[in-house]
Amino acid sequence: MAVSPGAAHASLADAVPDVFWTDRPALRPPARAPLTGHGHRADLVVVGGGFTGLWAAVQAKEDDPSCDVVLLERGRLGVAASGRNGGFVSPSLTHGLGQGVACWPDEVPTLERLGAENFAALAATVERYGIDCDLHVPGELTLALDERQVETVREAHALHRAHGVPTELLTAQEARARVDSPRYLAGMHDPTVGLVDPARLVWGLAEAAERLGVRLHEDTAVTRLDEDGDGVRVGTEWGSVHGRRVVLGTGAFRGVLKRLALYTLPVYDHVLMTEPLSPAQLSSVGWEGREGVTDAGNQFHYYRRTLDDRVLFGGYDANYHFPGRIDPRLEQSGSHDLLARHFLGIFPQLEGVRFTHRWAGVIDTTSRFTPVFGTAMGGRLAYAVGYTGLGVASTRFGARVALDLVHGRDTEVTRLGMVRRKPLPFPPEPVRGLGVRLTRASLAAEDRTGRRNFWLRAMDAVGIGFDS
The missing domain is CATH 3.50.50.60 (FAD/NAD(P)-binding domain)
Structure with a gap:
């Protein structure tokens, strides 16, 4: 569904260029002294x-x-x-799980067990020390936004079930009963994923x-x-x-x-946070289970309903700035306008919602x-x-x-x-930057066409990737 740039721009008019999670002075502890x-x-x-x-x-x-x-x-x-x-x-x-199977097929049972034990120990630590961080485990929905992604969701469900993860495959109607969007064609619910106030x-x-x-x-x-x-x-x-x-x-x-x-490669990821949704807006979306949500493309969004009924919406773009530059001035960009358009395209019933915060963070990605x-x-x-x-x-x-x-x-x-065993190192500049640009273009092309080109197949063969 096409969204006008004007509607997206209006939704961002009041968004402050700051991180919602840390823009709460009453919660933020006082600074600790530097080492001198x-x-x-x-x-x-x-x-x-x-x-x-x-x-x-x-x-x-x-x-x-x-x-x-x-x-x-x-x-x-x-x-x-x-x-x-x-x-x-x-x-x-x-x-x-898919990446684990691709990289360490013989160790996957051990890695899955260790991951579950680690998750349980994290939750136990939060409880033991009384850490008030809104940790809850509503699971995660992986949703198909087009016909190509439907097969991706089905394959992911089969893989998880084969490895003992109790995922549930959802039809379009079942997916929309959980979170309502005209874009959803199928889905998978993974009950093992939690959410927290980071x-x-x-x-x-x-x-x-x-x-x-x-x-x-x-x-x-x-x-x-x-x-x-x-x-x-x-x-x-x-x-x-x-x-x-x-x-x-x-x-x-x-x-x-x-x-x-x-x-490691520093990649900028951009995020939006809405104002608290009204009862009428919440009713139009559903989302009573408050699951975390992602979609099944190479360039994917992730989003969640917070406990105070805001919606966090991020992902899709993965911006690398030559030559691995990290600078606060790079945090505000056109990626926020793109995210706003995508948000309103997924949830047209929320037209008129305003975003209160817009920010970005640097991800330390590796080749695997x-x-x-x-x-x-x-x-x-x-x-x-x-x-x-x-x-x-x-x-x-x-x-x-x-x-x-x-x-x-x-x-x-x-x-x-x-x-x-370490991942393959990234090449030096300028080859690194050129490779990132070519990979991003190839991933976007695969999302449009469903075909994985020679460049992506070659990277698969040598074990190198680039995350969106």
């Missing part, structure tokens, strides 16, 4: 205060309450990817970490890492700390470990869509980055892997092929 001075020491220094870093800090203290842990965050907690995402909590560790999860984990004894420092950018005796000297803007071990969880921000630039793990500095440092947009739950697992690696533990997770 030299001579600080710790058993473990965690670099990065997103989900990976916070999960690493919490689990390190739970493993050994006597472990002295310092966490350093370059800005404010929650301002980067961990506080900007849609809040989908997937048990998958492999960016979806910023409140960040803030809650930080509070839990402090109660366990972790020292948190915000506005503390790490500027260098140097081997120093039996550990690593972590230099910052205004001081330093000596850590016997270091865990790095910096996401798309590559920081001072240059090798990560080979494996799953994290890259490793060690550096003689094993004194471990890293876990590259969650490719599905890190709300899998970052907890990534932190577990990094802790085991940095302590030299031989565990079930460190023996996984996903951990031991």
Whole structure:
């Protein structure tokens, strides 16, 4: 259904260029002091205060309450990817079951079990520490917006059922009974996926970490890492700390470990949030189950109904800025206008709704869509980055892997092929940027025609992808 640019523009007229989740001053905790001075020491220094870093800090203290842990965050907690995402909590560790089967077919049963255990442990941690983050598990709907996507949905349903995931295949009528849109032709419901308020999860984990004894420092950018005796000297803007071990969880921000630039690609993802829907608008849409929703294209949207009856709507575009540029000025773009048009096309009954917030975040994608793990500095440092947009739950697992690696533990997770074998590195610029542009065009063409061209088939053969 065609939507006029004027209607989309009007819906965005009052949208503030800020992240809804963190634009709530009454909920946001006061800033923690930066690290200043030299001579600080710790058993473990965690670099990065997103989900990976916070999960690493919490689990390190739970493993050994006597472990002295310092966490350093370059800005404010929650301002980067961990506080900007849609809040989908997937048990998958492999960016979806299909990707796991494609990359590690022999390990899929183990990876699925570990993913379910990780999800359960996340929920238990939220309950144990009383973290008020609206965690609930309504499941996820994958919906077909055209005839080509109908077959994609059916294949996904068959794959999930074959691996024991109790998905439900939905007809167009059944899909629309859950969430009403004239675009829906079929659907699949996966009951294992949850939703959360991501910023409140960040803030809650930080509070839990402090109660366990972790020292948190915000506005503390790490500027260098140097081997120093039996550990690593972590230099910052205004001081330093000596850590016997270091865990790095910096996401798309590559920081001072240059090798990560080979494996991660910073991609901008854009998001909108509506005003709270009126009772009449809610009645026109249904959505009583509050499921998370995505569609089955290469360029896909993700959306959800929040507990205060707003609709978050994001995805589709995946913008890479040569040569891997990350800049706040890139967060506001025409992608928001495109999203507004798509939203009104999917929900024409919501014409006249206004968006209150428009923002973007940087995804740390890898060539196989799953994290890259490793060690550096003689094993004194471990890293876990590259969650490719599905890190709300899998970052907890990534932190577990990094802790085991940095302590030299031989565990079930460190023996996984996903951990031991790195994804193929991205080529250097300008080949990298050209490849991204060609891949995006090819994925869009496949969505239009249903045909996977030579370029995409060649990338499939060598195990490289690019997520929308």
